[in-house]
Amino acid sequence: MKTLLKIVGVIVGLILILVLYVNLSYQVDFTEEYPVDESLSVEITPERIAQGKYLAYGPAHCAHCHVKMEDVARVDAGENLPLQGGMEFTLPPALLRAPNITPDAETGIGDLSDGSFTE
Numbered sequence: 001m002k003t004l005l006k007i008v009g010v011i012v013g014l015i016l017i018l019v020l021y022v023n024l025s026y027q028v029d030f031t032e033e034y035p036v037d038e039s040l041s042v043e044i045t046p047e048r049i050a051q052g053k054y055l056a057y058g059p060a061h062c063a064h065c066h067v068k069m070e071d072v073a074r075v076d077a078g079e080n081l082p083l084q085g086g087m088e089f090t091l092p093p094a095l096l097r098a099p100n101i102t103p104d105a106e107t108g109i110g111d112l113s114d115g116s117f118t119e
């Protein structure tokens with residue numbers, strides 16, 4: 001029994017040393033800007049708009065988060081409501097709120113470049 005405890009103690013000690021070593025030698029730097037290809041330009045065509053609408057209100061479920069919480073049932077019923085945001089997710093300690101992604105340049109994402117949008 002004593003030998004078993006010694007072996008377990010050595011293994012736990014080695015794991016602690018390994019965890020300490022990894023934590024002390026691990027360097028994370030989040031200061032680097034995410035690269036955005038500002039030269040990217042996507043042509044707006046009626047086909048692309050229709051495909052985006054189909055995806056956003058259909059299989060991609062964008063609308064299920066980017067409408068107000070009380071409007072989700074209306075989206076389910078097939079209404080194409082403006083994607084003005086509002087759905088909230090409480091993930092302590094954070095509160096995430098789905099933002100307005102309408103094409104409005106001030107309140108939505110209308111002023112995002114194609115490169116930023118696809119990043």
Ligand code: HEC
Pocket residue numbers: 056060061062063064065066089096097098099100101108109
């Ligand atoms: C599960 C819920 C959910 C779904 C589904 C969802 N989103 Fe979001 N979206 C969010 C949340 C929450 C944020 C805000 C994240 C943050 O604050 O970091 C966000 C952020 C965004 C942003 C950034 C807006 C800004 O102002 O920078 C865009 C663009 C976006 N979503 C587009 C989409 C598209 C397009 C789809 C469908 C393909 C989609 N989202 C589906 C929850 C969702």
